[in-house]
Amino acid sequence: MTKRADAAPLLQLDRLRITHEGARRATPDGVSLTVDRGEAVLLLGPSGCGKSTLALAAAGLLPRALDAAVEGRVLLGGLDATTLPAGHAAAHVAMVFQDPDAQLVTSTVDDEVAFGPENLCLDEAEIERRVTEALTAVGLAHRRRDAPEVLSGGGRQRLAIAAALALGSPLLVLDEPTANLDPAGARGVYDALAPLIAGGTHGVLLIEHNLDEALRIATRVVALDDSGRIIADGPPREVLAGRAAELAAAGVWLPIGVTASRMLAAEGVTVTDAPLTAAELVASLGGGLPGRPHAQPHPLPGEPTPNSHPEEPTKQAPRGEHPATLPLLAVASLTVRAGGRTLLDDVSLTVRPGAFTAVVGPNGAGKSTLLHALGGVVRPPKGTVFLGGVDVAKLSPRRLRRRVGVVFQNPEHQFLRQRVRDELELGVDAGDDTVAARIDDLLSRFGLLEQGAWHPYLLSGGGKRRLSVGTALVEGPQLLVLDEPTYGQDRARADELLDLLEALRRDGTTVVMATHDLQLVAEHASDVVVLADGRVEAAGTVGEVFAGDALDRVGLGLPPLARAVRAADAPGLRGLTRLRDAVRFASLSRPCASDNAGAAP
Numbered sequence: 218m219t220k221r222a223d224a225a226p227l228l229q230l231d232r233l234r235i236t237h238e239g240a241r242r243a244t245p246d247g248v249s250l251t252v253d254r255g256e257a258v259l260l261l262g263p264s265g266c267g268k269s270t271l272a273l274a275a276a277g278l279l280p281r282a283l284d285a286a287v288e289g290r291v292l293l294g295g296l297d298a299t300t301l302p303a304g305h306a307a308a309h310v311a312m313v314f315q316d317p318d319a320q321l322v323t324s325t326v327d328d329e330v331a332f333g334p335e336n337l338c339l340d341e342a343e344i345e346r347r348v349t350e351a352l353t354a355v356g357l358a359h360r361r362r363d364a365p366e367v368l369s370g371g372g373r374q375r376l377a378i379a380a381a382l383a384l385g386s387p388l389l390v391l392d393e394p395t396a397n398l399d400p401a402g403a404r405g406v407y408d409a410l411a412p413l414i415a416g417g418t419h420g421v422l423l424i425e426h427n428l429d430e431a432l433r434i435a436t437r438v439v440a441l442d443d444s445g446r447i448i449a450d451g452p453p454r455e456v457l458a459g460r461a462a463e464l465a466a467a468g469v470w471l472p473i474g475v476t477a478s479r480m481l482a483a484e485g486v487t488v489t490d491a492p493l494t495a496a497e498l499v500a501s502l503g504g505g506l507p508g509r510p511h512a513q514p515h516p517l518p519g520e521p522t523p524n525s526h527p528e529e530p531t532k533q534a535p536r537g538e539h540p541a542t543l544p545l546l547a548v549a550s551l552t553v554r555a556g557g558r559t560l561l562d563d564v565s566l567t568v569r570p571g572a573f574t575a576v577v578g579p580n581g582a583g584k585s586t587l588l589h590a591l592g593g594v595v596r597p598p599k600g601t602v603f604l605g606g607v608d609v610a611k612l613s614p615r616r617l618r619r620r621v622g623v624v625f626q627n628p629e630h631q632f633l634r635q636r637v638r639d640e641l642e643l644g645v646d647a648g649d650d651t652v653a654a655r656i657d658d659l660l661s662r663f664g665l666l667e668q669g670a671w672h673p674y675l676l677s678g679g680g681k682r683r684l685s686v687g688t689a690l691v692e693g694p695q696l697l698v699l700d701e702p703t704y705g706q707d708r709a710r711a712d713e714l715l716d717l718l719e720a721l722r723r724d725g726t727t728v729v730m731a732t733h734d735l736q737l738v739a740e741h742a743s744d745v746v747v748l749a750d751g752r753v754e755a756a757g758t759v760g761e762v763f764a765g766d767a768l769d770r771v772g773l774g775l776p777p778l779a780r781a782v783r784a785a786d787a788p789g790l791r792g793l794t795r796l797r798d799a800v801r802f803a804s805l806s807r808p809c810a811s812d813n814a815g816a817a818p
């Protein structure tokens with residue numbers, strides 16, 4: 218499509234400043250930016266800096282959608298968004314919310330996607346064409362007759378994206394559109410978006426933590442700091458590599474290549490080609506560090522054979538052969554059915570005490586269902602869950618809560634009280650005089666001390682997520698079960714959460730966590746269970762599972778670094794799945810000072 222020279226940008230924010238009712242400061246605070254056709258602007262910033270609030274404004278939903286004072290201007294196609302009649306906004310903009318449940322309104326998948334086009338008074342053939350195209354683009358064409366609420370979390374997210382695409386609006390505002398999606402689903406979303414940007418028909422304002430995927434379409438990166446002000450705005454490499462230190466200090470997620478380069482710089486190794494993605498990182502590792510060919514330090518001294526997990530101690534017995542330890546958790550022949558479907562089909566697995574077991578699988582594999590069964594949230598019709606030798610089905614809800622802390626996929630489903638502090642107090646023995654101190658400690662560890670008296674729903678997405686983890690921890694459970702706990706977190710908070718999980722593990726807590734972030738699995742988990750279609754496809758240590766083909770078989774594939782390493786087919790890199798191993802590799806093969814002196818720049 219040719220762009221008229223005089224056409225106004227799709228979106229123009231002019232010194233936008235939004236102060237929520239009762240808030241002491243504005244977030245965002247004085248943000249000006251434009252998005253035009255052919256542009257995908259990636260908006261980054263720490264949790265609570267106002268990204269979602271800005272997205273609502275950009276979608277023309279303020280001031281209607283929020284109790285907030287809005288200063289500055291929001292122009293959509295040159296028109297003041299605050300004066301656009303509600304029904305006219307769709308001609309300019311469509312939004313996908315951070316929480317897909319916030320936007321699903323009808324009773325079938327089909328109706329949900331048709332809802333927007335019907336309101337545009339399009340003819341039936343056109344509506345049908347758009348519905349089919351949008352559902353196909355997100356891989357939901359086979360679930361047209363289902364109710365949205367029976368879709369998995371990822372399924373509902375795909376549906377929300379399809380509904381936005383079907384509107385045909387030139388500007389798409391996407392608030393973490395792939396946070397609940399499996400890797401193939403996330404790739405699918407960006408595959409669908411890429412031609413819209415490249416073809417110049419659409420513009421995108423994007424909030425996304427999945428940077429490897431987002432960088433496939435991002436033409437510009439805008440970063441906000443904690444106070445909701447712009448600290449960087451420019452081409453992705455210039456901002457993400459060039460201003461990395463500043464962004465990291467502000468708690469902004471950085472792509473894997475930039476994180477690795479920073480770790481290498483701390484080791485005295487300079488990577489000059491500023492890799493952003495895992496593929497670029499591997500190209501720079503495989504191609505030799507500045508000016509010299511690689512040494513081949515792999516396998517590293519004392520390390521296992523190629524393809525095994527580099528940091529797994531060699532003496533560790535493979536899964537199933539931990540002779541001295543009885544499993545903490547033993548699941549046998551677990552079957553869960555609902556709505557005429559079998560969600561879990563004869564699942565058996567064990568988790569050893571102190572393990573950090575990741576449960577991975579495509580959307581709809583049954584991960585949440587399994588976690589709910591472990592936490593006693595659903596009573597399986599068949600099979601058993603034993604925790605420390607005790608049948609979970611025989612424990613009272615109160616005793617179960619003391620042993621198993623559960624963090625749900627959607628934090629809002631978990632909140633029952635009016636104040637953040639009360640939410641943590643819920644279910645704790647009133648007579649216990651250590652409660653207040655424990656709660657203060659949790660509030661401060663989770664960065665929520667100042668928000669203790671707030672309503673939980675007023676927290677940012679990241680804040681809600683941290684509170685939900687806090688509520689599961691108050692009782693000091695033996696087993697902590699978490700469903701996508703890093704979703705919606707900024708870099709600093711996600712690292713903090715993972716550090717906290719590691720500290721809990723050192724103190725004896727066993728962790729079972731469902732996640733779509735396979736890089737996180739590589740970096741932190743000890744064991745993995747791969748689910749697909751309600752069945753266990755593979756289980757074992759991270760090294761064992763990553764070396765096998767189960768992840769490929771179920772359509773997940775390897776995490777970005779391991780995938781890029783495998784694609785590069787460089788023998789020296791084989792087996793690298795963790796960032797710190799990649800950095801160690803590069804550091805060990807770094808040039809000595811005299812090499813450096815003679816090296817080409």
Ligand SMILES: Nc1ncnc2c1ncn2[C@@H]1O[C@H](COP(=O)(O)OP(=O)(O)OP(=O)(O)O)[C@@H](O)[C@H]1O
Pocket residue numbers: 237238240244262263264265266267268269270271283284675676677678679680705706707
């Ligand atoms: N309805 C509301 N009323 C009062 N304060 C709110 C409301 N919604 C959000 N806030 C506050 O406004 C600030 C910005 O929230 P917002 O959700 O826009 O941040 P964010 O950058 O998207 O965070 P995250 O990455 O954690 O989702 C936060 O401090 C949040 O607690």
Ligand SMILES: Nc1ncnc2c1ncn2[C@@H]1O[C@H](COP(=O)(O)OP(=O)(O)OP(=O)(O)O)[C@@H](O)[C@H]1O
Pocket residue numbers: 367368369370371372397399555556557558560578579580581582583584585586587626
């Ligand atoms: N009440 C129900 N009736 C029918 N089907 C259901 C019901 N609840 C869940 N399902 C289906 O069961 C399957 C497993 O859902 P579950 O939420 O456990 O998957 P998941 O692996 O956690 O997915 P995601 O990664 O998308 O969160 C999905 O296909 C979902 O649509």
